[in-house]
Amino acid sequence: MDPTVLDSAALDSTALDPTAEDPTAEELTALDPAPGQLPQPARRPTMYFIGVSTGRSSIRTVFPRWAEELGLGDVALVGIDLPVHAPAADYRRVVEFLAADPLSLGALVTTHKIDLYQACQDLFGEIDPLARLMGEVSSLSKRGGRLVAHAKDPISSGLALDAILAPGYWACTGAEAFLMGAGGSAIAISWYLTRPERGADRPSRIVVSNRSTERLATLAGLHAELGTDVEVRTVHIPDPGDNDGVLAALPAGSLMVNATGLGKDAPGSPLTDAARWPAEAIAWDLNYRGDLVFLDQARAAGVRFEDGWVYFLHGWTQVIAEVFDVAIPTSGPRFDELGRIAAAARR
Numbered sequence: 001m002d003p004t005v006l007d008s009a010a011l012d013s014t015a016l017d018p019t020a021e022d023p024t025a026e027e028l029t030a031l032d033p034a035p036g037q038l039p040q041p042a043r044r045p046t047m048y049f050i051g052v053s054t055g056r057s058s059i060r061t062v063f064p065r066w067a068e069e070l071g072l073g074d075v076a077l078v079g080i081d082l083p084v085h086a087p088a089a090d091y092r093r094v095v096e097f098l099a100a101d102p103l104s105l106g107a108l109v110t111t112h113k114i115d116l117y118q119a120c121q122d123l124f125g126e127i128d129p130l131a132r133l134m135g136e137v138s139s140l141s142k143r144g145g146r147l148v149a150h151a152k153d154p155i156s157s158g159l160a161l162d163a164i165l166a167p168g169y170w171a172c173t174g175a176e177a178f179l180m181g182a183g184g185s186a187i188a189i190s191w192y193l194t195r196p197e198r199g200a201d202r203p204s205r206i207v208v209s210n211r212s213t214e215r216l217a218t219l220a221g222l223h224a225e226l227g228t229d230v231e232v233r234t235v236h237i238p239d240p241g242d243n244d245g246v247l248a249a250l251p252a253g254s255l256m257v258n259a260t261g262l263g264k265d266a267p268g269s270p271l272t273d274a275a276r277w278p279a280e281a282i283a284w285d286l287n288y289r290g291d292l293v294f295l296d297q298a299r300a301a302g303v304r305f306e307d308g309w310v311y312f313l314h315g316w317t318q319v320i321a322e323v324f325d326v327a328i329p330t331s332g333p334r335f336d337e338l339g340r341i342a343a344a345a346r347r
């Protein structure tokens with residue numbers, strides 16, 4: 001078997017991407033391997049983006065401008081697309097390639113955070129405590145030749161949430177959070193929202209729904225291990241219509257999070273058009289691109305809605321800082337300037 005060919009070559013990842021036919025800036029994705037292939041060895045310092053439809057992301061146009069602003073020099077960003085729940089052997093081959101290739105410096109991982117962590121744990125030279133706790137990896141970098149796995153989502157999703165909700169929001173409203181999807185991001189968000197340091201500023205309850213039961217068990221297990229003292233209820237919802245019922249029972253001001261990837265990684269929304277939203281609800285889609293039906297539904301219902309743009313900014317700056325070993329602040333004039341540059345290059 002050709003060692004540069006991945007098992008998932010037999011799966012059609014573009015079938016999952018509703019925007020696949022949109023044009024891409026060819027020069028920005030010229031170094032990307034063909035679907036199901038490994039990249040060529042890097043010829044300049046290179047960061048990878050491991051996702052599902054990486055060619056469509058705004059990071060392709062934003063990264064070169066950020067690299068200039070941050071003084072990173074002649075660096076490249078290369079996308080590696082894998083289908084959702086790709087074979088473990090593919091995750092291993094990608095990580096083994098990255099670990100062995102001298103100018104491949106690291107990667108941002110999205111969508112595959114849990115699956116990649118599970119498949120590759122033994123390949124990491126160092127695992128940060130949050131990655132170990134959450135069983136996921138969103139950042140791969142190298143220090144002294146060792147591959148380092150970080151979970152950055154607990155930090156970046158928290159920073160994004162702080163930009164959406166005023167301090168004291170939960171204490172004032174007594175509202176709940178409803179996370180649809182129990183993947184890496186939902187684990188990170190539920191951890192951030194229930195941290196004891198937040199005192200009274202925590203949801204009165206967190207409800208998490210998911211299509212498969214395994215992810216729910218993992219999330220519940222994490223909170224049991226942490227001794228989380230906010231109620232975290234897990235609900236198995238094989239059919240999206242069932243999320244409507246959970247939504248209808250939530251108190252005013254509750255936060256609804258689409259953490260399923262539906263609208264970007266696969267078409268649709270975790271709710272139906274008939275869903276009844278609580279008064280003063282807030283809808284947050286973790287994605288900012290794709291056909292975000294969930295946000296359309298919120299807009300049509302007159303519900304406040306937020307997309308994943310700020311999450312994108314924090315997620316990428318956190319991982320770029322690790323991969324290129326540079327300091328990037330999470331707020332203040334320098335962060336704001338990076339935000340302005342990204343907004344101008346957004347597509």
Ligand SMILES: NC(=O)c1ccc[n+]([C@@H]2O[C@H](COP(=O)([O-])OP(=O)(O)OC[C@H]3O[C@@H](n4cnc5c(N)ncnc54)[C@H](OP(=O)(O)O)[C@@H]3O)[C@@H](O)[C@H]2O)c1
Pocket residue numbers: 110111112113114180181182183184185186209210211212215237240259260261262264265266270286287288308309311312313315
């Ligand atoms: N804006 C940003 O920068 C940013 C940052 C982080 C994440 N994101 C996006 O947020 C999304 C979630 O990320 P993640 O890392 O948490 O992904 P993930 O680990 O793949 O989790 C997605 C979860 O949603 C569930 N799900 C998928 N399709 C479903 C459906 N049709 N009905 C019900 N549940 C379904 C999956 O359940 P199963 O176990 O049954 O498959 C899985 O547990 C992705 O699209 C990602 O790109 C955006």
